[in-house]
Amino acid sequence: xxxxxxxxxIVEHLRKQQMWDAISKGKRIDGREFGEQRPLQIELxxxxxxxxxxxxxxxxxxxxxxVKVETGEPFEGLENKGALIVSAEVLPTASPHVEPGPPDEDxxxxxxxxxxxxxxxxxxxxxKLVLIPGKIVYTIFVDCSVLNxxxxxxxxxxxxxxxxxxxxxxxVFEIQNDKVVDTGSKQDTPVSTIPTSITAVRIGEIVxxxxxxxxxxxxxxxxxxxxxxKGEFCAIQKGHAGSFTVEQIRExxxxxxxxxxxxxxxxxxxxxxxH
Amino acid sequence: xxxxxxxxxxxGKRTDGRTIDELRxxxxxxxxxxxxxxxxxxxxxxxxxxxxxxxxxxxxxxHMAQPDRCILRCRYHMxxxxxxxxxxxxxxxxxxEISKVMRESLEPSLMLEDYPRAAIDVFVExxxxxxxxxxxxxxxxxxxxxxxxxNMRDIVSACAAGKVDEKIVLDINDTxxxxxxxDMPVAYxxxxxxxxxxxxxxxxxxxxxxxxxxxxxxxxxxxxxxxKQALMQKYFGNELELKEEQ
Numbered sequence: 101x102x103x104x105x106x107x108x109x110i111v112e113h114l115r116k117q118q119m120w121d122a123i124s125k126g127k128r129i130d131g132r133e134f135g136e137q138r139p140l141q142i143e144l145x146x147x148x149x150x151x152x153x154x155x156x157x158x159x160x161x162x163x164x165x166x167v168k169v170e171t172g173e174p175f176e177g178l179e180n181k182g183a184l185i186v187s188a189e190v191l192p193t194a195s196p197h198v199e200p201g202p203p204d205e206d207x208x209x210x211x212x213x214x215x216x217x218x219x220x221x222x223x224x225x226x227x228k229l230v231l232i233p234g235k236i237v238y239t240i241f242v243d244c245s246v247l248n249x250x251x252x253x254x255x256x257x258x259x260x261x262x263x264x265x266x267x268x269x270x271x272v273f274e275i276q277n278d279k280v281v282d283t284g285s286k287q288d289t290p291v292s293t294i295p296t297s298i299t300a301v302r303i304g305e306i307v308x309x310x311x312x313x314x315x316x317x318x319x320x321x322x323x324x325x326x327x328x329x330k331g332e333f334c335a336i337q338k339g340h341a342g343s344f345t346v347e348q349i350r351e352x353x354x355x356x357x358x359x360x361x362x363x364x365x366x367x368x369x370x371x372x373x374x375h
Numbered sequence: 376x377x378x379x380x381x382x383x384x385x386x387g388k389r390t391d392g393r394t395i396d397e398l399r400x401x402x403x404x405x406x407x408x409x410x411x412x413x414x415x416x417x418x419x420x421x422x423x424x425x426x427x428x429x430x431x432x433x434x435x436x437x438h439m440a441q442p443d444r445c446i447l448r449c450r451y452h453m454x455x456x457x458x459x460x461x462x463x464x465x466x467x468x469x470x471x472e473i474s475k476v477m478r479e480s481l482e483p484s485l486m487l488e489d490y491p492r493a494a495i496d497v498f499v500e501x502x503x504x505x506x507x508x509x510x511x512x513x514x515x516x517x518x519x520x521x522x523x524x525x526n527m528r529d530i531v532s533a534c535a536a537g538k539v540d541e542k543i544v545l546d547i548n549d550t551x552x553x554x555x556x557x558d559m560p561v562a563y564x565x566x567x568x569x570x571x572x573x574x575x576x577x578x579x580x581x582x583x584x585x586x587x588x589x590x591x592x593x594x595x596x597x598x599x600x601x602x603k604q605a606l607m608q609k610y611f612g613n614e615l616e617l618k619e620e621q
Contacts, residue, residue: 101450101496102474103439104482177553205475208468220576323573333584336559336575339475341447341482343569346588353584 102205104341116318123306130312135355137310140363142259142370144267152268152289156260159312160250165242165260167268167289171231171280172239182229182238186215188257194249195313213337214244214258214297217326221295221334224265228290231275238270251313254324254337258297259363265289266371294367295334296360297326300352302344307351309359323349325356329364382551383540390551391420395544396590398534398597399505403515403605405522413523415605419511420548423503426515428523430495445490449478451512453501473509480513480533480562480572486526495525506549506558507535513562513572518602522609529564530602531571534594536561536587538579543586545594557583561591565599 115129122129132138138159147153150166175183188211192200203211218224229238242264244257269286301311301319308315316322321342326335333353338344344352368374383389393399399420408414411427434440451473455461466474477499485495497520499512510533517531537547538556547558557577563570570592579587 101448102471102478103448104446104478104487105439205471208471209475212468212472216576220578328578330580332578332580333575334578336573337476338570338573339479341479343483343564343567343571344573345569346592349570349573349588350585353581357581 115314119303119315119318123303128308129314134306135309135359137359137363138312140259140366142263142366144263144370150264151270152264152266154260154263154267156256156263158252158256158259158310160248161246161252161256162248163244163246163253163256163260165244165257165264167264168241168243169268169270170239170241171236171273174230174234174237179234180230181226182224182240184219184224184226184240184242186218186242186244186261187211188214188244188246190246190249190253194246198249209337209339210253210257213254213324213335214261216335216337217258217295217297218242218261218265221293221326221328223262223291223293223295225290225292229270231273231280236275236280238273240270249313251311251316252299254299255297255310258295258326259367262294262296263367263371266291266294266367266373291373293329294364294373295326295328296363296367297324297335298352298356298359298363299324300355301340302342302348307348307355309355323352325353325360327356327360331357331361380554381540382555383542383544389539389544389548391548395542398546398594399548401598401601403518403601405518405605405609411519411523413519413521413525415515415518415522417511417515417518419505419507419514420546421503421505422501422508422511424508424512424515425500425502426512426519427498428495428516428519428525429498430523431490431493431525432496434492434494439494440492443488443491445485445487445493445495447478447482447485447487447495447497449474449481449497449499449516451477451499451501451509453504453508457501457504473512476572476574477509477513477516481516481520481531483569483571484517484527484529484531484564485520486528489526495520495523506547506552507560509533510535510560510562514598514602518605521606529566530599531562531564532595532599532602533560533562533572534591534598535559536591536594538577538583538587543583543590545590557587559587559591561588561595563592563595565596
């Protein structure tokens with residue numbers, strides 16, 4: 101059952117006041133503009149055992165993602181497509197408020213929203229990953245672990261997933277005598293578009309991009325918007341117990357297009373993809 | 376989601392015979408669960424959903440209580456017989472997420488600060504599922520909260536819009552959800568002009584997105600009228616009939 105809760109991070113009243121003072125002067129407490137993201141650092145291919153991997157640092161939020169490829173049965177209703185499974189976990193290392201155990205609803209939402217951005221954009225051309233239609237297909241797992249949490253895990257995790265996929269090479273499987281055989285050679289992952297997500301929060305009447313954990317503790321509402329390489333929207337999730345006006349939604353949508361494109365450019369430069 | 380067949384025919388009719396601006400038939404009954412403090416039953420197309428509200432009441436476990444306001448708890452659950460293939464009764468990840476977005480879509484409408492140290496529980500049970508069960512569930516839950524007499528800022532009305540055959544259509548049904556291009560559920564407080572839920576699956580260009588948002592809000596306003604009528608019917612039913620006779 102979903103239950104309303106107080107923020108897990110108690111921001112002191114003075115700190116909150118500082119945040120308000122800064123916002124009224126058009127600044128944020130870390131000196132950023134309202135529409136400015138924190139510095140984004142991406143390292144590729146850090147896990148040699150994985151088929152592709154990436155570590156993303158967005159400010160102090162740190163996420164690692166790894167791609168592992170197997171074969172298996174296709175999903176029901178999607179018999180002629182490879183299977184893609186994106187999962188996310190917030191490790192107990194990430195903050196003093198995380199406890200080991202089954203994922204709470206925030207983590208479930210994180211995993212599902214990140215998965216939705218990748219899936220709905222059709223980033224990977226899954227139709228190219230079928231061995232025997234309806235029976236055996238490639239199964240691509242992208243697993244993420246949040247190592248350190250300082251807000252906006254949605255975007256940090258989503259960039260990590262995208263970077264790991266762009267970094268990945270798939271093993272070439274073949275069917276020989278009704279058995280799946282790994283030929284030992286590698287193929288490029290069939291990527292058709294690069295989705296990027298941008299999260300914005302409303303504090304009072306102000307919309308801020310890329311919130312820190314402190315800002316999230318003071319937010320009224322949150323929205324995550326993913327766009328694809330064509331500049332189309334492919335997944336949206338409004339979160340937190342507050343509301344937006346239509347104008348604020350459009351403002352966040354505009355930011356998602358422009359900031360998302362900037363992140364996409366960074367990802368392209370880093371990985372050499374041209375989509 | 377590649378589209379394999381046309382979902383809108385040459386006369387502009389959809390798979391269930393509706394036009395692109397038409398909602399499915401909606402019926403709301405208020406006060407259907409005797410023991411609950413508030414309840415509502417909604418039929419939204421083929422969706423049959425029951426919403427029951429208990430509270431404000433004491434919080435168990437006690438440590439969850441908050442000194443300055445009431446907590447809202449929300450459970451969205453699908454009955455095992457509600458879908459084509461049996462759904463396991465254990466809460467799925469999808470249900471956990473919907474319970475969360477449902478609570479977050481209802482919270483802004485409630486004056487939780489009026490009931491410190493208490494809890495309000497909202498149980499939404501999907502008895503028969505069609506497309507758009509989260510929207511129908513939110514609409515029913517909001518009516519049930521009003522029926523329970525909880526202090527509210529506004530009713531929350533929910534409706535989806537989406538893209539089918541490159542056209543923006545209102546109130547996506549099950550087939551359109553599975554085969555169409557995009558589905559965007561929206562919950563909206565009509566009097567306050569505030570959006571409390573917004574999700575999107577599928578791709579939309581910026582123009583389509585703007586159109587889709589406007590259309591979904593129009594749909595929410597239509598749902599709002601039906602919610603209001605249902606509440607009026609329960610609380611002023613006889614007076615309404617008298618007025619009509621006069």
